Every structure is written in structure tokens, then in C-alpha cells.
Amino acid sequence: MPLISLKAPAGVLNAQSKAALSRNLVDVAVECEQIPDEPSKRALCMVMIEEGVAGDWTFGGNDLSGMxxxxxATVTVAKGVLDERSRARFAELGHKAIADALPGETRRISSSFLFNEIEDGMWGVSGRLWTLREHATASGYRHLQHLVVGR
Structure with missing residues (x-):
């Protein structure tokens, strides 16, 4: 049940590439978070794409948007869903997801993935605090089903 917020320079993504990127990032989350590949579970993977003016993105104070x-991307998950290996895989596949959504882009594609892990019981869902157990139940994380047993 990740929340993925992606900041992108304005004008780089059209409607088709946004849709592809959103699908690609959900695929990454499904693999890395070990979510069953079912429509009801995939629907819990939220992707928000925000665009900023390209010239406002600087590196060392310089606008490098021509190059x-x-x-x-900020990936927010409940603490305990991702380990070091799955975070590394998420960053790797996430970068590929971005590049795959931009066929024909001639400039270098750069990505940063920031992982925001929410402490147990610090995530409110529809007016109720959830623990890792509730996240595991809703999302079906294969590696965390031992938390659901006996519920």
C-alpha cells in the first residue's frame, strides 16, 4: 500500500507517458513490496505525479534542463514492508520505470528515490490508525502474512 509521489519537470510527460509511468511504478511496488498481482491489491498502490517548472530545477544553482x-520520487510505506534489498531493487526498477515511460528522450534521465517509512500505528486510513498487521491484511504482502494468521 505505497504512496508514491513523483516530482517531474513540466512538459516532459504527456498524458500517455504519465499513464505508462503510473502503471510502471505500480508494477515496481507490486514486485518490491511483494503484493499479490491482483486488481484489488494493485488498486491500493497510489501514484501522484506533480510537475514543476523545468527552469526552477537547478543543480548547483544552474539550470541543466537542456542536458x-x-x-x-518519495515512496511512503509502513515500516517493515521494505528491507534494504527491496529498497535497492525499488530504486533500480523505479529508475527503469521512468526511463521506459520516456522513449526517445535524448537528455540524461536522473532519478532520486526517497523512502519514507511510517512507524507502526502512525498511519491513519479512513479515520482509523493502522498497524503493520492491517497493512499486511489489506495489501496481502506475501512476506508479512505471518502477521495476519489468526486474525
Missing amino acids: VVSFI
């Missing part, structure tokens, strides 16, 4: 297209 590089940079994306920043």
Missing part, C-alpha cells in the same frame, strides 16, 4: 531530466 538532464530529473525526477524525485
Whole structure:
């Protein structure tokens, strides 16, 4: 049940590439978070794409938008869903998901993935605090089903 917020330079993504990127990032989340590949579970993977003016993105105070297209993704999950290996895999596949959504882009594609892990019981869902157990139940995380047993 990740929340993925992606910041992208304005004008880089059209409607088709946004849709592809959103699908690609859900695929990444499904693999890395070990979510069953079922429509009801995939529907819990939220992707929000925000665009910022390209010239407002600077590197060392310089506008490099003519040479590089940079994306920043914040992946918010319940603490305990991702380990070091799955975070590394998420960053790797996430970068590929971005590049695959931009066929023909000639500038260098750069990405940063920031992982925001919410402490147990600090995530409110529809007016109720959830623990890792509730997240595991709703999302079906294969590696965390031992938390659901006996519920």
C-alpha cells in the first residue's frame, strides 16, 4: 500500500507517458513490496505525479534542463514492508520505470528515490490508525502474512 509521489519537470510527460509511468511504478511496488498481482491489491498502490517548472530545477544553482531530466520520487510505506534489498531493487526498477515511460528522450534521465517509512500505528486510513498487521491484511504482502494468521 505505497504512496508514491513523483516530482517531474513540466512538459516532459504527456498524458500517455504519465499513464505508462503510473502503471510502471505500480508494477515496481507490486514486485518490491511483494503484493499479490491482483486488481484489488494493485488498486491500493497510489501514484501522484506533480510537475514543476523545468527552469526552477537547478543543480548547483544552474539550470541543466537542456542536458538532464530529473525526477524525485518519495515512496511512503509502513515500516517493515521494505528491507534494504527491496529498497535497492525499488530504486533500480523505479529508475527503469521512468526511463521506459520516456522513449526517445535524448537528455540524461536522473532519478532520486526517497523512502519514507511510517512507524507502526502512525498511519491513519479512513479515520482509523493502522498497524503493520492491517497493512499486511489489506495489501496481502506475501512476506508479512505471518502477521495476519489468526486474525
